[in-house]
Amino acid sequence: MERVQPPRLYENLKRLLRRRAFNHTRNLLAKTHPADVAALFRLFDESSQQKIFELVEGTERKAEVLSYLDRDLVANVLTVHDDKKLIDIMTQVSSDDLADILAAIPDDLRQKILKGIADKDQEEVEDLMAYGEKSAGGIMSLDFLALRQETTAEEAINRIRQRSQDVEMAFYIYVVNDREELVGVLSLRELVTCPPRTSIDTLMQSNVVSVNTEDDQEYVAGLVSRYDILAIPVVDSTKKLVGIITVDDVIDVIREEATEDMLKMAGAGDHMVDAMSVGTNFRRRLPWLLITWIGQAIAALIISRYEPTLRAVVPLAAFIPMIVGMAGNVGTQSTTIVVRALATGRVDYSQIWSTLGRELLVGTLLGFLYGALLGAFGFLRYMNSPTINAIALGGVISSSLLAAMLLAVVFSTLLPFILQRLRLDPAVVTAPFVTTVTDVLGILLYLSVATAFLL
Amino acid sequence: MERVQPPRLYENLKRLLRRRAFNHTRNLLAKTHPADVAALFRLFDESSQQKIFELVEGTERKAEVLSYLDRDLVANVLTVHDDKKLIDIMTQVSSDDLADILAAIPDDLRQKILKGIADKDQEEVEDLMAYGEKSAGGIMSLDFLALRQETTAEEAINRIRQRSQDVEMAFYIYVVNDREELVGVLSLRELVTCPPRTSIDTLMQSNVVSVNTEDDQEYVAGLVSRYDILAIPVVDSTKKLVGIITVDDVIDVIREEATEDMLKMAGAGDHMVDAMSVGTNFRRRLPWLLITWIGQAIAALIISRYEPTLRAVVPLAAFIPMIVGMAGNVGTQSTTIVVRALATGRVDYSQIWSTLGRELLVGTLLGFLYGALLGAFGFLRYMNSPTINAIALGGVISSSLLAAMLLAVVFSTLLPFILQRLRLDPAVVTAPFVTTVTDVLGILLYLSVATAFLL
Numbered sequence: 001m002e003r004v005q006p007p008r009l010y011e012n013l014k015r016l017l018r019r020r021a022f023n024h025t026r027n028l029l030a031k032t033h034p035a036d037v038a039a040l041f042r043l044f045d046e047s048s049q050q051k052i053f054e055l056v057e058g059t060e061r062k063a064e065v066l067s068y069l070d071r072d073l074v075a076n077v078l079t080v081h082d083d084k085k086l087i088d089i090m091t092q093v094s095s096d097d098l099a100d101i102l103a104a105i106p107d108d109l110r111q112k113i114l115k116g117i118a119d120k121d122q123e124e125v126e127d128l129m130a131y132g133e134k135s136a137g138g139i140m141s142l143d144f145l146a147l148r149q150e151t152t153a154e155e156a157i158n159r160i161r162q163r164s165q166d167v168e169m170a171f172y173i174y175v176v177n178d179r180e181e182l183v184g185v186l187s188l189r190e191l192v193t194c195p196p197r198t199s200i201d202t203l204m205q206s207n208v209v210s211v212n213t214e215d216d217q218e219y220v221a222g223l224v225s226r227y228d229i230l231a232i233p234v235v236d237s238t239k240k241l242v243g244i245i246t247v248d249d250v251i252d253v254i255r256e257e258a259t260e261d262m263l264k265m266a267g268a269g270d271h272m273v274d275a276m277s278v279g280t281n282f283r284r285r286l287p288w289l290l291i292t293w294i295g296q297a298i299a300a301l302i303i304s305r306y307e308p309t310l311r312a313v314v315p316l317a318a319f320i321p322m323i324v325g326m327a328g329n330v331g332t333q334s335t336t337i338v339v340r341a342l343a344t345g346r347v348d349y350s351q352i353w354s355t356l357g358r359e360l361l362v363g364t365l366l367g368f369l370y371g372a373l374l375g376a377f378g379f380l381r382y383m384n385s386p387t388i389n390a391i392a393l394g395g396v397i398s399s400s401l402l403a404a405m406l407l408a409v410v411f412s413t414l415l416p417f418i419l420q421r422l423r424l425d426p427a428v429v430t431a432p433f434v435t436t437v438t439d440v441l442g443i444l445l446y447l448s449v450a451t452a453f454l455l
Numbered sequence: 456m457e458r459v460q461p462p463r464l465y466e467n468l469k470r471l472l473r474r475r476a477f478n479h480t481r482n483l484l485a486k487t488h489p490a491d492v493a494a495l496f497r498l499f500d501e502s503s504q505q506k507i508f509e510l511v512e513g514t515e516r517k518a519e520v521l522s523y524l525d526r527d528l529v530a531n532v533l534t535v536h537d538d539k540k541l542i543d544i545m546t547q548v549s550s551d552d553l554a555d556i557l558a559a560i561p562d563d564l565r566q567k568i569l570k571g572i573a574d575k576d577q578e579e580v581e582d583l584m585a586y587g588e589k590s591a592g593g594i595m596s597l598d599f600l601a602l603r604q605e606t607t608a609e610e611a612i613n614r615i616r617q618r619s620q621d622v623e624m625a626f627y628i629y630v631v632n633d634r635e636e637l638v639g640v641l642s643l644r645e646l647v648t649c650p651p652r653t654s655i656d657t658l659m660q661s662n663v664v665s666v667n668t669e670d671d672q673e674y675v676a677g678l679v680s681r682y683d684i685l686a687i688p689v690v691d692s693t694k695k696l697v698g699i700i701t702v703d704d705v706i707d708v709i710r711e712e713a714t715e716d717m718l719k720m721a722g723a724g725d726h727m728v729d730a731m732s733v734g735t736n737f738r739r740r741l742p743w744l745l746i747t748w749i750g751q752a753i754a755a756l757i758i759s760r761y762e763p764t765l766r767a768v769v770p771l772a773a774f775i776p777m778i779v780g781m782a783g784n785v786g787t788q789s790t791t792i793v794v795r796a797l798a799t800g801r802v803d804y805s806q807i808w809s810t811l812g813r814e815l816l817v818g819t820l821l822g823f824l825y826g827a828l829l830g831a832f833g834f835l836r837y838m839n840s841p842t843i844n845a846i847a848l849g850g851v852i853s854s855s856l857l858a859a860m861l862l863a864v865v866f867s868t869l870l871p872f873i874l875q876r877l878r879l880d881p882a883v884v885t886a887p888f889v890t891t892v893t894d895v896l897g898i899l900l901y902l903s904v905a906t907a908f909l910l
Contacts, residue, residue: 010805033664035681042801161648171626171643171685188626188643193616209488225710226490228703230626230685247702248683251709255680258713259795265717266791266886267784272801282817285788286824292784293825296777297832303773304836310765310772317765317772318758321894322751324776328783329722329747329887333740336721340714346497346727350465362737369741370748377752381759431721431886432784439776 009036010043017048026055034061038068046076053077059085063092071104078109087116095121096141096243099128136220137213139253140234140243146174147200149183154196160188172231174241175204182210182233182241210235213242220245221253222345260427261343265336267292267430288432295436299324299443306447313454315382319374319397320443323404326370327442328435331408334359335434338416339426352417356410363409367402374401389454396450403449404442411437464491465498472503481510489516493523501531508532514540518547526559533564542571550576551596551698554583591675592668594708595689595698601629602655604638609651615643627686629696630659637665637688637696665690668697675700676708677800715882716798720791722747722885743887750891754779754898761902768909770837774829774852775898778859781825782897783890786863789814790889793871794881807872811865818864822857829856844909851905858904859897866892 009032016025029037029052037056041049056062066074066089078086090098090113098117102110102125114122124142131137145163147156156173173191175184184204194203210233211220224232224247234243260270269284303310303320310317338355341347347355375398382390412434416426464487471480484492484507492511496504511517521529521544533541545553545568553572557565557580569577579597586592600618602611611628628646630639639659649658665688666675679687679702689698715725724739758765758775765772793810796802802810830853837845867889871881 033682035683039681039800043803043805157647160644188647189615192612192643192647225703225706226494227488228490230702247685247706248680251680251702251706254706254709255713255799258710258717259799262713262717262720262791262795266788268788268792272792272796272799278813278816281792281813282820285785285817285821288788289781289784289821289825292780293777293828296780297829299776299780300773300832301836303776304770307769307773311769314762314766314769315759317775318755318762320772320775321754321758321779321898322748325747325751325754325779325891325894326744329744329890330740332886333721333723333743336717337723337727337736340717341727344710344714344727345494348498350498358733358736361733362740365737366740366744370744373748374752377755381756431787435783435890436780439780443776 034064035068037065049076050080054080059088062089067097075105095124099125134217136211136215136234140245144244146176149201151200153198181239217253221250224250264427265430267432292432292436299440309451323446324439324442327404327408327438330405331412331434331438332431335412356413359409359413367405371398371402400446408438489519490523492520505535509535514543517544522552530560550579554580589672591666591670591689595700599699601631604656606655608653636694672708676705679705719882722887747887747891754895764906778901779894779897782859782863782893785860786867786889786893787886790867811868814864814868822860826853826857855901863893
């Protein structure tokens with residue numbers, strides 16, 4: 001993903017702030033899209049962040065900037081204003097963004113804001129905060145348009161006129177029955193282009209794709225992305241329509257989930273925010289490195305058990321990194337392909353054996369090629385050595401490389417499928433984990449083959 | 456990303472096809488969303504794919520299924536019908552999908568379809584095919600609504616009534632001047648809720664975010680995702696409005712780019728389609744493995760240069776995989792964090808030194824911890840050995856592990872920044888590449904320290 005930033009905005013803002021040219025700064029910020037203003041904050045220290053937020057003019061615009069701002073930075077700037085001003089700004093933030101913001105700030109500040117805003121807003125926000133952070137309820141917005149079945153097109157358009165201020169994206173109009181259950185959907189375009197007296201239940205499409213408040217955000221993103229829809233309605237356990245999730249929030253989910261999968265696969269935690277702070281970064285990476293440390297300690301014990309072999313044929317040691325390195329790399333490739341294919345729905349469990357077959361075939365081709373190359377390399381390096389049987393050495397290292405690569409392919413192809421089947425996240429089959437297991441197996445294989453054929 | 460698939464659809468369809476219950480199959484397919492039908496094709500062999508496509512009823516529905524179908528599967532099913540029927544179906548496909556489909560099918564079939572469709576469609580499709588596959592022009596749709604500045608709200612609504620059939624997503628109405636240059640945008644909602652005689656240039660927002668036909672799709676996705684918009688207009692070099700890119704296509708771009716980054720980082724090519732075929736999969740993985748093979752061969756030559764050291768202190772060989780493995784893993788973690796942070800715009804080049812500082816601090820903590828653990832492990836393993844100085848061995852392996860890990864962190868943190876600065880894709884700093892370089896450096900370091908202190 002390429003970086004999108006208006007050119008020189010950061011440099012200009014930095015220069016203006018350093019010169020304390022606050023009027024110019026105010027003008028620059030007023031001309032800049034609130035999303036771009038929000039994206040700048042991370043590049044400044046906390047006191048500059050506060051100054052920038054202070055110089056954004058108008059409570060509405062401040063609220064917009066806050067909606068776009070990364071949640072972990074919000075608390076830094078909320079102390080800029082007195083309580084009354086703070087409440088004024090917060091009242092302008094939509095309830096779903098407000099719920100997210102409140103979840104990310106200290107307790108006392110949250111209580112203060114909840115007490116300050118109108119009772120209706122408070123109730124909405126507290127309802128939203130009760131849902132799991134990564135559930136449909138947790139990411140939904142309450143600004144949707146629902147009309148009763150018996151409404152006519154004309155009445156509907158009048159309703160839209162009245163409410164157009166507070167409804168974020170009114171391109172779909174949802175239709176509910178007298179128990180507020182979702183029964184249909186129609187687009188604003190259909191409403192505009194039909195005779196005014198038409199009842200909306202004759203226009204609506206009754207087969208609506210919807211999700212439950214408890215559904216996982218990944219499932220929601222999968223539906224929106226598959227069906228190419230702009231918003232998906234959210235219903236509670238009684239089928240009552242309670243919110244919508246718009247496609248712009250789905251984009252955030254998709255990017256976030258991709259980031260998490262990448263970090264997990266590298267054993268580097270699952271959150272970019274954590275990865276950016278020394279303390280949590282250290283704690284997230286610690287356990288995965290411990291697993292690989294233990295794996296390597298086992299490998300070291302195996303090697304030391306084969307000391308007599310290594311003492312007799314010292315050059316064997318030179319090829320240990322090659323055997324484990326190539327096996328680890330081919331395993332990482334297979335695991336990445338399988339994890340991503342499972343994540344994007346290109347393969348599922350029913351294709352475990354055909355996928356293994358294909359990976360094994362590729363692994364065999366690669367293993368023969370690089371095994372033969374290694375055998376030739378070993379032979380050429382030691383053909384003039386008086387103490388080494390260069391042909392046998394070449395045979396041992398080439399066949400060990402092939403076998404270790406095949407072992408790595410089998411292990412790293414099957415594991416993600418099995419984890420998916422067990423309803424665990426295949427992305428935790430991290431590259432470090434796969435390389436560690438293949439290291440141990442590869443070394444065992446290599447040194448036992450060497451002992452059998454070279455001693 | 457979780458798999459989204461109506462439950463048991465695949466099993467039901469397979470059973471019906473096996474029983475040759477074609478009427479039931481037809482009914483099942485008619486009840487299923489075309490996106491779900493399209494997603495099923497990959498799970499069947501080519502002759503079943505053809506049968507399923509034949510059993511989808513109606514040219515319009517067949518066209519919908521084709522629009523959702525993965526491009527590499529389209530050619531399999533197009534031979535099902537005679538030329539006339541084929542042209543009928545293709546005429547129903549929107550021009551942007553048709554351009555994509557034609558780019559993915561054999562030459563003769565493409566020519567036949569281009570000749571068969573109406574001249575106007577042919578021209579549109581050929582224009583679209585002239586743009587780069589990953590450019591804004593290559594992914595844009597031509598179904599947008601543009602009106603002249605002087606149009607009134609009432610006239611605008613009438614125009615929408617007339618055109619509502621062929622305009623995919625008319626929630627934004629674009630405003631152009633008499634040279635067809637883009638001058639503004641307004642939403643359908645604004646149009647509906649204003650007095651009928653209002654001229655649309657008084658309603659429109661004139662500060663429109665737009666892209667050029669030549670802009671990269673990643674840049675487009677970045678804008679749409681940053682500004683939370685549903686569609687972005689595309690202009691040509693003369694500022695003329697030529698198309699729009701809707702958010703559903705942006706979602707595809709974001710998922711595709713995440714997949715590509717993951718595959719690139721594992722050195723497994725950059726396309727999931729390739730990863731799924733044995734031949735291209737083999738060819739994509741070959742070069743990266745060659746680089747790592749050469750790296751490991753250099754490592755083998757380095758180790759064989761230190762044969763006297765290894766002969767004198769054979770246990771040193773046991774810790775080679777540990778030194779290179781831990782350094783490689785910590786390097787993979789750093790590289791993944793940095794590549795992803797650059798890709799999502801969380802850091803940029805100005806933060807190279809602060810990022811390095813943070814990674815080095817984490818690396819030092821991890822290196823001291825696991826270095827000390829390794830030193831203790833080595834000491835305990837060899838403390839009773841009559842020939843080995845266990846204290847010196849412990850010191851050598853622990854300090855080598857720390858140094859190798861720090862080296863890995865520095866290299867794998869800086870490289871993505873440097874590649875980004877050189878306008879290369881940081882994601883090509885693949886895990887195999889990072890581990891290979893750290894392997895070579897780590898081994899050199901370890902064996903030279905060991906030679907200095909243990910001989």
